[in-house]
Amino acid sequence: MPNMSNKSLADGKILQDVVDGVGVITFNNPDKRNAMSLEMWEGLGEALTTLRDDPAVRVVILVGAGDKAFVSSADISQFEKTRHNAEASEEYSRRSAAQRALLADYPKPTIACIRGFCLGGGMQVAMLTDIRISGSSAQFGIPAAKLGIAYGYDGLRHLVSLVGPSWARLIMYTGMRIDSAEALRIGLVDRVLPDAELWDATMEIARTISGNAPLAIKAAKITIAQALKDPADRDMAAIKQIGIECMDSADFREGRSAFMEKRKPQFKGR
CATH class of the missing domain: 1.10.12 (Lyase 2-enoyl-coa Hydratase; Chain  A, domain 2)
Known part of the structure; x- marks a missing residue:
């Protein structure tokens, strides 16, 4: 019988694992810097549900495959098909809303392990987790103003709760990229480590949480x-x-x- 804890979803673009009572979900689309497609949102929801219902899992880590990105953005190549106007965009939001709500209200602790680019939709995913641990290579930003799209209430509410209204405005109005040191200083991430130490440090935090009540x-x-x-x-x-x-x-x-x-x-x- 196959090990239910090792699963490949969304045509292999979402991977699900369990290690030492720690659930791991990997965004596995490195050729596109782990850009999020609708199929990946749906795969993420499936993985989150499985790990939520697995009594052996105490905490869940979200991580991007490769060293270039956590999640670089929503998959903009899909926009022409899925988000070309208000009506289509509303449908896109509706189809990913269930997965976003699942992560927002997740009953178990969640940790984002962030290397490389964490932009747009990637920031939304990271901000929905409880704790953000970053590699020194990480870059953050929300380029909505450069694309002409509104970012949405939930994403901005989380941004304001982490960095305050002034930094939220600066990030949103300019579409600027922020490095890991700045992200740590403004409260967007909780800890920054050299990339080579990032995974072990994140697992150590997860195991500590997993051992608690x-x-x-x-x-x-x-x-x-x-x-x-x-x-x-x-x-x-x-x-x-x-x-x-x-x-x-x-x-x-x-x-x-x-x-x-x-x-x-x-x-x-x-």
Whole structure:
């Protein structure tokens, strides 16, 4: 029987793997600098769903194949066919909306591991993840103003929440490229490492997360997401509920026991 954890989707342009309790999704279109097509968005959704439903997976890394790009943009060669006017663009957005929502509301921690170009649609993917770890080669930008397209509310909301309104305006109005050092300084990425060390460092963070109590991480993820919403939109009941689940969990008992016994806890996520 084939290993369900190793899957190739979207004609091999999305790869899905599991290593040590860490799910890995690879954007595998290096000839086009991993430009995102609709088929790749749909493959991404399928991979995210499989890893979400796999109890062995505690955290998910998104990474680009090769060393040239994370995701360089949406596949502009498709635009003539799929996004040539408002109506077609609306359909394109609708078809990728489910996958974007899946990543935005993902119940497990997500990490973007970024080498090379992270532009446009690639920035959207990276900003939807919880944590962004960058190689020193990375370049960031949103060239929407150079193409004459509006970037969309969700993407800009995430950008503003990371870098603030002034930098969001500068990035959007100029379409400029930002290097990894600048991206770190303005808060667009969380850590920058030499490219050669990037993957091991990202896996190390993922393994650390994977060893912690899943319910406690879920509580943090839910609470931070609610804190970013307008007060009227916050689901305080969801925050209270996950707090109760944590305090009543076997993992909380295990955490206490492990601490007292000076050993590494073995968390089960319940």
